[in-house]
Amino acid sequence: MEGSHHLHWCGNVSYKVSGSSCCNGNITLGLSQLVADCCGSVAYNPLNEICCNGSILTRSSTYAKCCGKDMYLTTTHVCCGKNNIFQWKENHSCCGEKTYDETIHCCCSNPTPVVKHKNETCCLKAKDHDKKTEHQPGSPPTRPLPILSDLICGSETYNPHKQMCCSGNLYKASALTKCCGGDAYTLSDDNVLCCNGILHLNVPEQSECVGGVIYTPANTTCQMSTRPRLGEHCCGGQTFNPRTHICCNGHSHNKMNGHFCCGSEVYDHHNQFLKCCSGHLYNLTHLSGKAECCGNLLLQNNKKICCSSSTNSIMYETKPNHHCCGHYYYNTSLWSCCAERLKPTPKPNSLRAEYRLKPLRDLIPEMCNKTVFFGKVESVALENDMRHVLLKVVWQVNMKSEKVIKDPWLHVSLDHCSFPATDNGKTYLWEKNHNGKPVLLSQPVDLTADIYMLYYVCYQKKG
Template structure:
């Protein structure tokens, strides 16, 4: 996908940023004020002083004359309209995702890589896919073709009243949960982990970025590192908001975001490496985690979702203005009254934060605040924390 107002598509898979006086020539762009597009026999960009440029101009004028265009109207150069590696006349042909078709009438439309006519019977375009031999009453809803006469799912029919599609069958959402097209009984859990379902309160199950692990046969503590399970003492997980990487532990090495660096060569400040080692410096080392890795541990703490509104640096401190979006205190009812909080963090030893993003924070007994999670999705993550913790409380 690309935005036609800001970019050009030349050929099938070549996208360029749109520039003034630039157009396509085959699979590349060129400046029309200094170059032209020549067919030798394939399309090539040539400087304007080349002989073929005058032929390209003459060809354009001849095309305009044959089409009877008024002298005040400039038609697009045929080489400007490309469909894959071919040029075409938009008055006679149409381009559908790199494939050329004859334009039969104004009712001829594209559907992905195919062309069809709106008056065709038993044909339906649904989210860029052309379906043939469908019944007349079929309709496209959310990328799914529904046929009222049938009662099953899988891209062809509408479920019965009150039922919901889950993959190729229907489910009752009151008793079952759908995880990536696989249905599960809610008695086995209320949360999805990829295509599986699990219970957050089961201490022997943990979900790591869509991968469910059984901890029954593991010895010692284990924690998530992206989609992997960190369970050996000779490994360490370094993570940022974009990556989580597992490393073999080495002496004099520390995490800096998702990097594992040599402290004798580098120093780290707010998850950024600098080639200026600072001897005798041992900042408090901790890493942010996805919210799913923190539940249900967070149910016993005073935590809240805070949106970073602004950040200011002063010496070694990072002053953050937070807007409290939602707070949960499972041990008491002492909620934060002022929705605006002013938090001061040690700049270098605290993971980086982005303006406008919402994170999970913890309020300690001494009134200080600690950043806990990667950026969260307000709708789904607030529901997850609320439902898991209040189920446990109940």
């Protein structure tokens, strides 16, 4: 039942980037390519590890870097040449493979770096050096200023009275000439149709472009970019009746089997043993219906953890002293997290989020028995450690009692660092807990599709 969407190839083997990585033709399982780097043929997590000369080492600090095959801290040491590590000293710098005192020596290329006394001829005198590096006022600019009256098309200038620019291509201008992507055509051309930025030639007369698709009256099959016009709809390569069937990624299904798509399959959202995870449909019969989504993967045991942000959901093997920060999984001795932003300064006693935000689909039908609302973030202000959010309630209802909560404006105070970021203009799903305090639940939602889904699923379930 699990779909094959989002598959990539590593040599001749397919894999999912959400749960594995590919390095030089070799697959590393359990670490998503979205958060990994390669060390030779093995993937590693650069947040908590470092690759030095093909060896993966555990980071001792966020300031760790490689010096040959060894790791050093940039705050206490310097690396000279390719693999020589020295204790950091004030006024000391590298010269080839060694360090030198800048107050009494200089580094000369002769032709290899050599340390010499400042009085020797290879070293610039301080005054000469200052003269060469100081800014010369009044010097002419290196590039001429552009002529603002010139219009650019691609890399050429053009006169808009004589020419027209179509996505970087120049054509002779005319009142009847129009652009279609990078091509030009005239309104008097026969059998030409511009559809969704693509110019189609030899198109039958009376053809129409609707929704990015060319409708041709004489055509009775669903092939390529043409499909029938007389009230029929296409699903993949065949027509279907939308009153009795649903189209999922080019596959037609009877609505008796469900009203929602999951990738190319249809499913009944009332069936607790079916779980749709970002286009992948899973059967939970062997799990007694208990599992949750992590992107397009299924999280089904406590040996793994899901870290998610509004852009990604990544599954990791659980490790001690590691926490989620958005979709990253970090070592608390190296990093700290504030509002889903990593900082290279560990704070062992800082608060952390006890839950993660989920896509709305993952919260249904659990939300059907709770007082939830869609709240749009109108304004955000920071005061010490608290984030004050002004919410405009877009749609708010108690699914259980159907009592609409009247106040359209809410003021919410959140601990800034322990809660995910809330962006101005974005809408989220919130819940009013038993104390009447709003709790943030979901990642940003699509108002039209998500409100419909929540309303349809919950009220159909209720009925």
